[in-house]
Amino acid sequence: MGRMPCCEKVGLKKGPWTPDEDKKLLDYVRKHGHGIWRSVPAKAGLERCGKSCRLRWINYLKPDIKRGNFSAEEEHTIIQLHALLGNKWSIIAAHLPQRTDNEIKNYWNSNIKKRLIRMGLDPITHKTIKKNTFETSDVCYDNPKDTINVCHVAQWESARHEAEVRGSMVQAGSGSSYFSGLILSKIPTQPCLSSHSLSTENSTAYNMYALVLATNHDFRLPVSTSSIPTLPAVSNIPQITNTESLVSYKVDNNDMGASSQSETEIEGCVSNLQDDDIMVAVEAFRRTRSESMKELFNESTSM
DNA sequence: AAGGTGTGCAACCGCGCATTC
DNA sequence: AGAATGCGCGGTTGCACACCT
Missing domain, CATH: 1.10.10.60 (Homeodomain-like)
Incomplete structure (x- = not known):
């Protein structure tokens, strides 16, 4: 059995919207909200498909849309x-x-x-x-340096997937994506070779954990402070140390933002991170999360 | 001036996912 | 459990306009 069409297409208007149609849709949604889009055209007096109304509203009529260059x-x-x-x-x-x-x-x-x-x-x-x-x-194995680069590209892909998942979470969540945007805005478009020492990597990874926690809008999702490794603070990069209090603050207040002090701290920390730091941190985060998942999997299979 | 081609963008289409019944 | 339904997403189309020959 095929999928039912989203609406009765016979007799429905297609193509560019007229100012009159825009006005009808705008007036209706302002007064009643859109509700079920399928029923909007009839109620608003439009000979359009509900889907078309939704698209027009989202892309053009919604009041907070910025247009232009x-x-x-x-x-x-x-x-x-x-x-x-x-x-x-x-x-x-x-x-x-x-x-x-x-x-x-x-x-x-x-x-x-x-x-x-x-x-x-x-x-x-x-x-x-x-x-x-x-x-x-991207693939050339003759030179050892190239091999490292290939490895880095693979890591980059993993980090990208992580970011994609996080992005979905942000989208699914109900709050601001401000901090996520802040982190993403610091991630370079290309993977780059890093000369960081392990100690720096550890410290930066810790920072990333804290940042991920701070930007995680739904604490029911499987990111918890228990998965943060105990790492020494051995870097010139400032370390976020009050993750627990930050989390409890957000949970207790059911608020998308942490305290203004914490916000400033996070924002400052993110701004100070260099591209290499972010790369190393994302990879360390991915690796440790992967290990945590393995542990969880082993626990569940051994039960 | 007229026809051809390129470009930008509004709108449509089909699919997948989530929810409802 | 699974069919029906609605929504949202990404890909694509087609129109209007600008530019070129």
Whole structure:
């Protein structure tokens, strides 16, 4: 049995919306809210599909939508997030206040994508394109240095998946994505080789744990302070030490933001982190989370 | 001036997921 | 449990306009 159509399409208008239609939809939603979109057209006196009404509202009529040219900062954010998440336009849009996924997608396809190609970068992988073959140049095992790079690319992919999951969580959550945006905005578009010592990595990983906890909007999800390794504070990077109190504060107050003092502390810490620090931290976070999952899995199978 | 081509973007379509019954 | 339903997402289409020949 096939899927039922979203609405009775016979006699319904398609194509560009007229100012009159916009007014009808706007007036109706302002007065009654959209409710079930399927029923909106009849109630608002529109000969449109409910889906079409929803799209029109989300992309154009919603009062808090910013239209017009993208700023350099917005463009930079889009490129960074696309490198991390791929074509997850809705998640990217969640990090750009007042911009819609459709608008970002269009801007990417008509503008940024072409510019990346002109610059010799693959718009999908964000890697350089081989001049003669147009193949991406990420696999070359002859040189040990290249092997390290390949390994780093794989780590980057893992980190990207982690970010994607986090992005979904942010989207599913009900609150602000401010801190997540702050972290994501610090993650470079390309993996880079790091010369950090293990001690620095440990410390930065700890910071990342704290930041992830601080940005985790739903503490029922499997990220807990118990999974934070005990690590020595041996870095010039300041360490967030009051994660527990931060978490309890947020839970107790059922609030998306921590105390203003904690906010300042986190924001300052994130701002001070360098790209290499973030890379190392994301990888350390991924590795330890993976180990935690293995432990959990072993526990559950041995029961 | 007219036809062809390229570009930007609003809107549509189909699918997957979540929820409801 | 599974069918029906609604919503949201990403890919694609098609139109209007600008630019080129």
